[in-house]
Amino acid sequence: MAHANLLTPPSRIPPQTALQLSQKAPLVLSSAPTSSLPWPLSLLFSRETPETWAIHENLLLAALRTGDDAAARQILDRLTTRFGAGNERMIALKGLYDEALAKDDKELEKVFNDYEKVLKEDPTNVSVRKRRIAVLKSLGRTADAITALTVLVENSPTDAEAWAELSELYASSGAWGQAIFCLEEVLLVMPNAWSAHAQVATLHYLSSSTSVPALTLALRHFARAVELNDSYLRGYYGLKLVSQKLLPLLSESSGSKRNAEEDDVAPPKPQSVKKLEEIATAKLGEIVRQCSATKQGQSGYSQAEIEAARELLNRDGRTER
Amino acid sequence: MAILGTAFNAVGLIFLTHAVYSSSEHTAAFPHSPLPLDITIELIVSILVLSAGIVASSPQLKPIRWAKWGGKVAREGQRGEGRWTREGEEILSEGDGFAFLGLDNGIGGDGEGRRGFWDVRGKRKEYTAWVKKGGEN
Numbered sequence: 053m054a055h056a057n058l059l060t061p062p063s064r065i066p067p068q069t070a071l072q073l074s075q076k077a078p079l080v081l082s083s084a085p086t087s088s089l090p091w092p093l094s095l096l097f098s099r100e101t102p103e104t105w106a107i108h109e110n111l112l113l114a115a116l117r118t119g120d121d122a123a124a125r126q127i128l129d130r131l132t133t134r135f136g137a138g139n140e141r142m143i144a145l146k147g148l149y150d151e152a153l154a155k156d157d158k159e160l161e162k163v164f165n166d167y168e169k170v171l172k173e174d175p176t177n178v179s180v181r182k183r184r185i186a187v188l189k190s191l192g193r194t195a196d197a198i199t200a201l202t203v204l205v206e207n208s209p210t211d212a213e214a215w216a217e218l219s220e221l222y223a224s225s226g227a228w229g230q231a232i233f234c235l236e237e238v239l240l241v242m243p244n245a246w247s248a249h250a251q252v253a254t255l256h257y258l259s260s261s262t263s264v265p266a267l268t269l270a271l272r273h274f275a276r277a278v279e280l281n282d283s284y285l286r287g288y289y290g291l292k293l294v295s296q297k298l299l300p301l302l303s304e305s306s307g308s309k310r311n312a313e314e315d316d317v318a319p320p321k322p323q324s325v326k327k328l329e330e331i332a333t334a335k336l337g338e339i340v341r342q343c344s345a346t347k348q349g350q351s352g353y354s355q356a357e358i359e360a361a362r363e364l365l366n367r368d369g370r371t372e373r
Numbered sequence: 374m375a376i377l378g379t380a381f382n383a384v385g386l387i388f389l390t391h392a393v394y395s396s397s398e399h400t401a402a403f404p405h406s407p408l409p410l411d412i413t414i415e416l417i418v419s420i421l422v423l424s425a426g427i428v429a430s431s432p433q434l435k436p437i438r439w440a441k442w443g444g445k446v447a448r449e450g451q452r453g454e455g456r457w458t459r460e461g462e463e464i465l466s467e468g469d470g471f472a473f474l475g476l477d478n479g480i481g482g483d484g485e486g487r488r489g490f491w492d493v494r495g496k497r498k499e500y501t502a503w504v505k506k507g508g509e510n
Contacts, residue, residue, distance in 0.1 A: 059462040060451060063472050064484050067503035070496075080460050103458045117496040152493045160494075182489035190494050213487045216474045223480045238474065245471040246443055258480075281443030286477065342448075352450025 058107045058114070064354070065114075073114035077123040080111055086134060105131070112145065116152040124149060143170055144179035151183075157191060164188075178208065189221070197221060205237070212241045216248075219255075228259030249277035250286050257294060264305060265317040267298045275328065278335075285339055285357050289364060292332035295325045333368065336361050378430025385423030392416040443469075 056062075056072035058080075065073070085104045087094040108127050115124040128149055135142050147167060154160040167184040170177060181204055188197040201218040205211060219234035235252045242248065253273035260266045271294045277287035302322045343351050343358045392415040396408055436442040451465040458464060469477075478484025483499075486492060 057462055057465060058460070059458060060465045060468065061485075063469075064478065067500045068508075070500055071508075076461075083459075099459060101458065103462070103464070104460065107458065107460050107462055113491065113493075116493055117500050119497065119500065148491070148493055152497055154494070179489065186490045186492060189490070190492060212474060213489055216476055217487050217490050220475075220480055235476075242471065242474075244439060245474060245476075247469070247471050247474060247476040251476040254480075280440055281447055282440040283444035283448045285447070339448075352447050 058110045059103055061110050061114075070114055070117050073111070074118040074120050074123070077111055077115055077120060077127075080107060081123065081126055085130075100134075105134070109145070112149075116149065121153060124152070140177050140179050143177065144183050147180065147183045151187060151190070160187060160191060164191075178204075178211070182214070185217070194221060194225060198225075205234075209237070210241050212238045212245075215241070216251075219251075223255060223258075228255055231255050232259070244280055246277045246281040246284050246287065249273045249280065250284070250290060253277065253290055253294070257290070261297060262301070264298070264301050264319050267294055267301065268317050268319050270294045271298060271320065271325070271328070278332075283335075283339065285336070285353055285361060288332040288335045288339070289361055292329055292336060292364060295329040295332070298325055299329070333365070336365055340365065375430060378426050378428075381422055381426025381429055383426075385419050385421075385426050388415055388419030389423060392419055 056069050056076075058073060058076060061073065062069065085098075085100040085108075087097045087099070089097055108131055112124055112127045112131070115121070115127065128145060131145065132142055137143075137146070147163060150163045150166070151160065154163055164184065164187045167180055167187065170180050171184065175181075181200075185197050185200045185204070188194075188200060198218065198221050201214060201221065205214050205218060208214070215234045215237045219231045219238070222228075222231035222234060232252060232255050235248055235255065238245065238248045239252065250273070253270040256266045256270035256273065271291070274287050274290040274294060278284050278291060281287065298320075299322060302319060302325065305319070339353070340358055340362050343353055392412055395412050395415070399408060399412065436445055446467065446469055449466075451468040453463040453465055456464040473488060475484060475487040478486075
């Protein structure tokens with residue numbers, strides 16, 4: 053199970069981890085990070101560090117999700133006295149608190165209207181714009197959320213997080229082309245992000261798992277992902293899966309060469325696809341073996357990932373134990 | 374390794390200070406004679422020892438190549454290095470720098486998603502459902 057660390061919370065927080073995180077609230081709240089002395093002395097005797105506030109923010113999120121509203125209020129007050137109520141991030145956190153406490157959609161609408169009011173005064177407050185979109189999503193108005201996000205990325209086209217969110221919204225409504233476009237924008241901002249490459253590949257694969265050009269693009273992006281990260285389990289898994297799908301299609305269409313040349317994506321050679329599959333199989337086997345050798349919680353892979361990889365290998369009937 | 378580095382640093386610093394002090398005294402006493410050989414040797418030796426100590430006490434190197442570095446992060450995950458904040462949270466080693474894009478949890482998965490768009494109500498509902506179910510794994 054993931055470590056409950058407030059400074060760097062795990063990327064996936066199941067409820068029991070969330071509970072562990074929010075149970076740290078009394079400990080953190082018991083000692084004040086700022087000094088109560090008057091101004092020049094408070095600078096000398098302050099015990100706050102940058103980590104203090106990261107921990108407070110993460111604790112606020114944990115308290116809100118576990119329904120510990122009293123602790124959340126205290127943390128929010130602490131943050132407000134430290135950074136001031138007018139701080140952009142504080143406005144967003146305050147909004148987050150209101151959202152969590154909203155009992156029904158009507159109260160959520162009220163929070164939404166508050167956001168609108170804030171944005172009317174200061175349209176450049178990106179945190180609040182993102183919260184506003186999150187509320188739209190939470191209300192189930194996905195189409196509105198997409199429209200709002202397109203405006204946001206038009207105004208700040210280097211915001212990779214917003215592009216990634218837009219891509220996921222498009223993908224969840226089945227608009228694969230738009231989703232892929234958005235992720236390519238993410239790649240323009242951060243071309244070294246292996247997870248973005250793997251995600252583009254996944255979207256290509258999901259958009260049509262029987263057409264050669266889509267599978268070719270998926271293969272290319274998975275190959276790039278493992279080129280950027282030589283132990284990326286998801287990348288090798290995808291590489292193996294896609295090449296398995298691609299191989300029979302390539303041998304089928306080898307008769308109709310002309311058709312393949314008309315596409316703007318040249319299909320790969322069957323030999324190289326076979327080689328890629330072998331590499332992926334070898335690497336997956338190595339990762340699975342290493343993980344069963346190390347102790348639980350010592351490796352960076354999650355148990356579910358390892359299980360999925362083992363299953364894929366077993367399906368192939370080529371596992372070495 | 375840390376003790377060795379500290380020892381080298383201490384010895385090197387003592388010799389360096391001594392050599393500098395000696396040469397300053399020497400030039401004050403005999404302004405026109407060249408520096409004696411033992412001071413020069415002490416200076417060079419102290420600098421070598423100090424350099425060795427600095428290298429020995431430096432933190433472990435990170436892989437230069439991107440793929441190797443990424444692979445290390447993926448294989449080992451984040452682990453503690455024995456340092457804690459005042460609140461009792463362990464400071465972990467460097468993790469996946471692209472985790473904030475929230476792309477590794479699938480489409481509409483149960484991950485945390487992106488920080489700026491965090492779905493507080495959904496997560497709250499998930500937690501309530503878990504508690505009602507009995508709060509087990």
